[in-house]
Amino acid sequence: MPLPDPDLRRTWLFGPGADDQTHDAMERSGADVLIVDLEDFTPSDRREQARRGVASLLQRWREAGRIAAVRINALDADGPTDMAAAMRGRPDVVAYPMAASAAQMHALHTALTHWESTLGIESGTTEIVPVCETALGVVEVRRLASGSPRIRAALLGAEDLAADLCAERQPDAVELDHARRRFVLECRAARIEPIDAPYTFSDADGAVREAQYARRLGYRCKALVRPEHARPLNAALTPSDDDVRRATAIVQGFEAARERGEDRALVDGLWVEVPTYRNAQRVIDRARRLNRQG
Numbered sequence: 001m002p003l004p005d006p007d008l009r010r011t012w013l014f015g016p017g018a019d020d021q022t023h024d025a026m027e028r029s030g031a032d033v034l035i036v037d038l039e040d041f042t043p044s045d046r047r048e049q050a051r052r053g054v055a056s057l058l059q060r061w062r063e064a065g066r067i068a069a070v071r072i073n074a075l076d077a078d079g080p081t082d083m084a085a086a087m088r089g090r091p092d093v094v095a096y097p098m099a100a101s102a103a104q105m106h107a108l109h110t111a112l113t114h115w116e117s118t119l120g121i122e123s124g125t126t127e128i129v130p131v132c133e134t135a136l137g138v139v140e141v142r143r144l145a146s147g148s149p150r151i152r153a154a155l156l157g158a159e160d161l162a163a164d165l166c167a168e169r170q171p172d173a174v175e176l177d178h179a180r181r182r183f184v185l186e187c188r189a190a191r192i193e194p195i196d197a198p199y200t201f202s203d204a205d206g207a208v209r210e211a212q213y214a215r216r217l218g219y220r221c222k223a224l225v226r227p228e229h230a231r232p233l234n235a236a237l238t239p240s241d242d243d244v245r246r247a248t249a250i251v252q253g254f255e256a257a258r259e260r261g262e263d264r265a266l267v268d269g270l271w272v273e274v275p276t277y278r279n280a281q282r283v284i285d286r287a288r289r290l291n292r293q294g
Contacts, residue, residue: 003067003092003127006153006193007286008293009033010237011230012223014071014198017042017050022227023057027064029227030234034061035069038082039097040160047078051085058089069093071131075107087115091126095155099130100137105147112150124150129195133157134164138179138186145190153193155223156183158200171201173210184218198223204232211236220286239287247280254280 003009013031015022017038026034036057042050054070061068070091072082086094096108105128112126128150132138138161145151158176159169167175176197187194196214199207199222207229211222215237222233239247250267254277257265265272272280 004032004293005289007220008289009067009153009193010221010290011233012069012155012195012221013227013230014041014223014225015227017054018046025227027061027066029230031066031224031227031230032234033067033069033093035071035093035095036086037071038078038086039071039073041071047082051082054082054086055089058086058091062090062092067092069095069129071095071097074098075104075111080111083111083115087112087119087121087126090119090121093127093129095129095131097131098134098137098160099132099144099154100134100140102140102143102147105130105144105151109148109150126150127152129153129155131155131157132183133160135161135179137161138183141183141186142190145187145192151192153195153221154183154187154190155195156180156197158197158223161197169200171203171206173197173199180214181217188218193221194219196222198225199229200225202226204229208232208236238290239283243283244287247283250276250280251284 009032011031012033012035013026013029014035014037015026017036036054038047038050058068058070068091070086072079072094074097094112096104108128113123116123116126128148130144130151132141132154141154144154161179162169162175169175180197184194196219199210211233214222220237222237224230224233250272253265253267254272
């Protein structure tokens with residue numbers, strides 16, 4: 001089955017590679033994408049255990065109707081070993097850590113092409129998501145996107161990025177604000193979907209507030225690290241009934257104004273011009289597609 005469009009993959013949930021209890025919680029969470037993380041979430045002394053189970057885990061998640069993803073280690077480290085284990089589970093997406101260059105993406109693209117050919121997977125169907133968790137990765141994301149046609153989205157880091165910036169991590173995420181704004185701009189320029197950084201604190205209310213802020217900036221998807229945050233974040237990243245009503249009023253008001261020969265329409269105090277009209281249409285269309293997706 002083809003994967004949903006990138007903007008419909010609202011929540012990207014990271015979890016450890018060797019923890020069956022967490023895997024079960026992830027599967028029940030309602031997150032759109034489940035990522036078994038063989039990098040930071042799996043201690044090095046448990047990676048071999050994680051690799052033994054990763055193929056069956058990915059297959060199980062796919063059969064449960066989830067988009068199944070794996071984050072491997074870098075290709076110049078344990079990445080090739082991770083891929084040898086994970087590709088047998090036919091992941092939908094391979095996430096790459098500390099992404100910083102188009103050359104890395106091209107190398108991963110070549111490795112995926114090899115594994116797809118070896119395992120009888122349709123060529124080009126395994127997507128790549130670069131995880132941009134350094135200052136260099138954020139500013140180079142447009143070049144990263146040029147490294148492979150498999151890249152339809154990129155993910156903004158949080159903890160590693162803050163460390164690379166020598167920033168002080170706080171729940172309000174002021175320290176990530178410039179990176180968050182630049183990342184969405186660069187991704188849109190590259191015509192790929194930006195995935196907002198995970199909220200790595202424990203409270204769901206804070207995660208929702210951060211998602212609502214990111215949504216205002218233009219994000220439609222968000223990473224997360226807590227299974228219990230998935231459903232509140234899905235709701236925060238889905239157009240509400242009020243959103244759809246407002247968008248519908250904008251569309252109807254603008255179309256009525258154009259029929260009268262007017263260049264714009266006044267709707268709830270806002271002068272609606274063509275860009276606002278098109279954005280309202282986008283909101284209505286996304287709501288419809290999410291509803292059809294279930």
